[in-house]
Amino acid sequence: MMALLEIVDLHANAGDAEILRGVSLTVDAGEVHAIMGPNGSGKSTLAQVLAGHPAYRVTRGTVTFAGHDLLDMEPEERAHAGLFLAFQYPVEIPGVTNAYFLRTAYNAIRKARGLDELDPMDFLDLLEDRLRVVEWGPEIMERAVNAGFSGGEKKRNEILQMAVLEPTLAVLDETDSGLDIDALRIVAKGVNALRRPDRATVLVTHYQRLLNYIVPDRVHVLSGGRIVKSGGKELAHELEERGYEWLTGTGDAESVTAPAASYAATASPVPAAP
Amino acid sequence: MTSLAADVVTSRAGSRTLRGFAELATAVADAAGDPAWLADLRRAAVARFADVGLPGSKDEEWRFTPLQGLAALQFNAPGPAMPVAIVDLAPFLLGMPGWPLLVVVDGYVDRRLSRIGTLPPGATFGSLADAIAIGHPLVERHLGHHAPVDASAFTAVNAALVRDGAFVHVGAGVALQEPLHVLYVATDGAAGSIVAPRMLTVLDRGAQATVIETFVHLGHARGTPRPQLTDICAEIVLGESARLEHTRLQRESLATYHVGFTAVDQARASHYRSFALALGGRLSRHNLHARLGGANIETLLYGLYVARGEQLVDSHTAIFHDHPDCRSWEVYKGVLAERARGVFNGKVIVRPEAQRTDAKQTNRNLLLGDEARIDTKPQLEIFADDVKCTHGATVGKLDDQQRYYMRSRGIAGRAVEVLLITAFVAEVVAEITQPQVREALEALVYAEMNALIA
Numbered sequence: 001m002m003a004l005l006e007i008v009d010l011h012a013n014a015g016d017a018e019i020l021r022g023v024s025l026t027v028d029a030g031e032v033h034a035i036m037g038p039n040g041s042g043k044s045t046l047a048q049v050l051a052g053h054p055a056y057r058v059t060r061g062t063v064t065f066a067g068h069d070l071l072d073m074e075p076e077e078r079a080h081a082g083l084f085l086a087f088q089y090p091v092e093i094p095g096v097t098n099a100y101f102l103r104t105a106y107n108a109i110r111k112a113r114g115l116d117e118l119d120p121m122d123f124l125d126l127l128e129d130r131l132r133v134v135e136w137g138p139e140i141m142e143r144a145v146n147a148g149f150s151g152g153e154k155k156r157n158e159i160l161q162m163a164v165l166e167p168t169l170a171v172l173d174e175t176d177s178g179l180d181i182d183a184l185r186i187v188a189k190g191v192n193a194l195r196r197p198d199r200a201t202v203l204v205t206h207y208q209r210l211l212n213y214i215v216p217d218r219v220h221v222l223s224g225g226r227i228v229k230s231g232g233k234e235l236a237h238e239l240e241e242r243g244y245e246w247l248t249g250t251g252d253a254e255s256v257t258a259p260a261a262s263y264a265a266t267a268s269p270v271p272a273a274p
Numbered sequence: 275m276t277s278l279a280a281d282v283v284t285s286r287a288g289s290r291t292l293r294g295f296a297e298l299a300t301a302v303a304d305a306a307g308d309p310a311w312l313a314d315l316r317r318a319a320v321a322r323f324a325d326v327g328l329p330g331s332k333d334e335e336w337r338f339t340p341l342q343g344l345a346a347l348q349f350n351a352p353g354p355a356m357p358v359a360i361v362d363l364a365p366f367l368l369g370m371p372g373w374p375l376l377v378v379v380d381g382y383v384d385r386r387l388s389r390i391g392t393l394p395p396g397a398t399f400g401s402l403a404d405a406i407a408i409g410h411p412l413v414e415r416h417l418g419h420h421a422p423v424d425a426s427a428f429t430a431v432n433a434a435l436v437r438d439g440a441f442v443h444v445g446a447g448v449a450l451q452e453p454l455h456v457l458y459v460a461t462d463g464a465a466g467s468i469v470a471p472r473m474l475t476v477l478d479r480g481a482q483a484t485v486i487e488t489f490v491h492l493g494h495a496r497g498t499p500r501p502q503l504t505d506i507c508a509e510i511v512l513g514e515s516a517r518l519e520h521t522r523l524q525r526e527s528l529a530t531y532h533v534g535f536t537a538v539d540q541a542r543a544s545h546y547r548s549f550a551l552a553l554g555g556r557l558s559r560h561n562l563h564a565r566l567g568g569a570n571i572e573t574l575l576y577g578l579y580v581a582r583g584e585q586l587v588d589s590h591t592a593i594f595h596d597h598p599d600c601r602s603w604e605v606y607k608g609v610l611a612e613r614a615r616g617v618f619n620g621k622v623i624v625r626p627e628a629q630r631t632d633a634k635q636t637n638r639n640l641l642l643g644d645e646a647r648i649d650t651k652p653q654l655e656i657f658a659d660d661v662k663c664t665h666g667a668t669v670g671k672l673d674d675q676q677r678y679y680m681r682s683r684g685i686a687g688r689a690v691e692v693l694l695i696t697a698f699v700a701e702v703v704a705e706i707t708q709p710q711v712r713e714a715l716e717a718l719v720y721a722e723m724n725a726l727i728a
């Protein structure tokens with residue numbers, strides 16, 4: 001069977017700096033993969049390159065997603081093809097309600113797939129159902145996208161988006177960071193609800209904790225822009241105990257035991273008015 | 275009167291006059307059959323304009339709004355108004371069919387198109403010419419006193435040429451539920467001419483009303499409409515504890531020069547809330563001046579200007595805090611595409627006795643093209659020491675992170691921009707409190723944003 005995602009020798013730069021230095025990774029349909037690794041090792045870069053962030057330039061390698069040459073597609077085309085990235089730092093969009101944003105995204109994807117758009121009433125039903133997954137009331141839908149959300153709420157909102165858009169491949173970039181235990185359970189529930197034999201999930205995480213709720217098929221360690229070790233779920237336990245030094249030689253144990261859980265406010269040239 | 279107007283032509287340096295104004299003013303003075311006070315006002319207006327002429331680029335108030343284009347035009351007497359049918363107005367109506375509507379075609383109230391309905395006792399809504407003709411005492415008392423002929427060259431032009439317009443009076447304690455809509459229609463008949471209606475709105479103590487002014491163009495002729503000047507004055511007088519919500523929609527043809535002056539005089543504890551939407555003509559300028567003439571006044575000014583192509587849209591606001599314990603709140607936003615130019619100037623003047631003033635001004639601009647431009651200038655002059663006054667102006671482009679985030683969710687192409695621009699403007703449109711008016715304007719703005727991106 002063809003892999004759902006196949007990354008081969010991926011190199012990517014941000015400006016002149018080479019961040020990814022030959023990542024190879026194969027994810028089959030039905031699988032959950034976890035990517036761990038020290039701060040600054042390139043995990044978010046990998047996630048963003050997959051989603052098509054214009055700040056990164058791929059210099060070498062290939063990425064095939066569901067038979068498409070992913071690197072040849074625009075960010076929206078990747079979404080249409082079934083890719084979803086839960087951002088480490090979700091972006092605030094003042095002035096656009098969550099409800100409107102989600103319906104627009106949902107219908108844009110349907111339209112791109114040649115399906116009829118869902119009318120607002122039917123969409124409301126779908127939304128109600130997905131709100132239950134993240135254990136949220138309908139009030140959240142009338143708030144502007146992520147604007148003024150707490151760090152944890154933003155992460156939960158990413159999971160809501162994922163639950164609505166039902167991607168074939170979900171990449172979650174530290175969606176578990178900064179979450180309280182209930183929120184963590186909700187995120188895990190969202191991911192598990194989405195699991196199907198024809199879909200897959202890639203979890204970027206610093207914590208073994210999440211992997212108690214979502215059991216990965218494979219665990220990879222990214223360091224210095226390369227995958228330096230891969231293993232089964234027991235690798236996560238081993239990392240929790242031993243840190244990254246035994247793998248990287250230069251790793252900073254601090255970064256594993258006390259990872260940053262801060263959320264950068266997204267700079268906007270048009271700040272929200274008072 | 276005739277000789278006075280003729281003097282204008284000879285006494286003026288040709289470049290700074292409004293070509294044809296003198297003849298138009300003479301014709302009005304000869305024909306109007308004005309009461310003495312109005313004849314005096316017109317004479318003063320003609321003399322004033324002869325004195326100052328059109329503002330030039332050295333005039334600080336007009337620095338960024340060049341009037342050479344206007345000065346180059348020749349204005350003539352208007353032709354007959356094009357026939358306007360009720361169905362022609364449908365796209366411009368707001369809210370419920372029963373709402374009082376006064377239609378002013380090429381500067382004159384059209385009785386056939388207007389429908390005032392029944393207003394509660396104590397309320398008047400109708401033609402300004404009628405109010406003048408019957409010698410309504412409020413007209414003589416107020417007309418030209420709030421937007422005097424020396425406020426601007428264009429208040430003088432309006433006073434010299436005004437024939438009709440809207441008159442609103444709401445008696446003490448009367449609260450009007452339904453908005454009063456004044457729809458100013460410029461037809462091809464006004465092409466090459468000056469349309470100069472005026473609105474006088476007086477709310478007595480404790481009165482409440484909502485007034486909407488809409489400026490539109492109805493073109494029947496093919497091709498680009500010929501330039502025309504709309505010179506409008508609105509004088510608004512709010513008695514003690516009166517409350518007015520005022521919405522102003524300027525959406526004339528791309529050939530229109532629009533110059534508006536709105537003067538608001540507020541008495542103690544009154545409340546004025548304005549939403550001004552300018553979709554621009556060739557050049558549009560709106561001065562909104564609020565004088566806070568007592569304590570505990572609230573003045574809320576919201577504005578949105580949208581322009582593209584070669585349009586210039588200029589908003590000048592001035593808030594005069596003359597008394598203590600007043601609050602003014604102002605948010606103006608602008609979206610400028612292609613080679614459009616925007617101008618914003620916000621004066622807040624706090625006199626020494628206006629202690630405990632709470633004034634906040636915000637102007638935010640979104641530039642959609644590298645050639646679009648905004649000149650924004652907050653101008654706070656504060657002479658009292660115990661005040662809370664802030665201002666902020668920003669100029670930005672669409673945010674790349676937001677754009678990318680939306681695209682990563684599958685939203686593509688124009689939809690991304692339309693959504694982001696709509697989001698940018700939504701905040702001010704949301705400030706219209708009358709729900710049906712707000713919804714209508716949201717739809718209008720959304721359509722406009724779509725057209726902007728097309």
Ligand SMILES: Nc1ncnc2c1ncn2[C@@H]1O[C@H](COP(=O)(O)OP(=O)(O)OP(=O)(O)O)[C@@H](O)[C@H]1O
Binds near residue numbers: 017042055
């Ligand atoms: N747009 C960019 N411009 C310049 N440098 C960048 C850019 N994006 C990432 N980098 C750099 O690339 C390296 C990898 O960053 P990345 O965000 O991928 O790390 P990460 O593994 O996700 O770290 P963390 O665990 O802290 O989230 C860092 O040194 C970072 O500073």
Ligand SMILES: [Mg+2]
Binds near residue numbers: 043044174
């Ligand atoms: Mg990261």
